[in-house]
Amino acid sequence: MARHNSNTIIKFAYDTTVVGLNTDNDETAYREEVRDLAGWGQNNNLSLNVTKTKEMIVDYRKRSTEHIPILIDGAVVEQIESFKFLGVHINNKLDWSKHTKAVVKRARQSLFPLRKRKTFGMGPEILKRFYSCNIKSILTGCITAWYGNCSASDRKTLQRVVRTAQYIIGAKLPAIQDLSTWRYQRKALKMVKDSSHPSHRLFFLLPHCKRYRSAKSRTKRLLNSFYPQAIRLLNR
Known part of the structure; x- marks a missing residue:
């Protein structure tokens, strides 16, 4: 578990990610967290692979300062501009062009098998199932x-x-915008119903009202992120 409130430790299988929020150029808590994590590994007979450990810094300030590299067991951790986290390509600008290009490339590769099944005489319902499982x-x-x-x-x-898949199948398919809206609503409703979910407290009903309190956002990036959008959809 993270020792400092400004840090979060995310674990998935044998991968561990430390996320730190540094304010006023104070990286003390973040660096202590990394040091303690490395120490915890040694105490539990686990060695960190420093060559595979990367650091990515997200800094939107106009006058960004130089960040001193992190050291683990005396080895310098490489600073990178982007990395693939659980199948999602994230970069230090938090734009998603690299991820969408990777997604589109993979999806287009599945269009050929879809065409082949059409030539084999498979009907629209089977083709739609193939699309749902392999492309959507x-x-x-x-x-x-x-x-x-x-x-x-x-x-x-x-x-x-x-649209290409729709043309091949010969049947109407949901637009990507509609699919995203449905996923937003479904995920938000799960959080609202599950009081043990860490994000449950963000969905706060206004007094004597069925609407949820809107999330404050000073930037367009935050306004378009999941939580503000999910609350707006629930308030419709």
């Missing part, structure tokens, strides 16, 4: 995390794949 699942993977801040050109590129 790729296009909508973790969509609630990245679609809100996609550029207009990236959204058009994603929708082009849907």
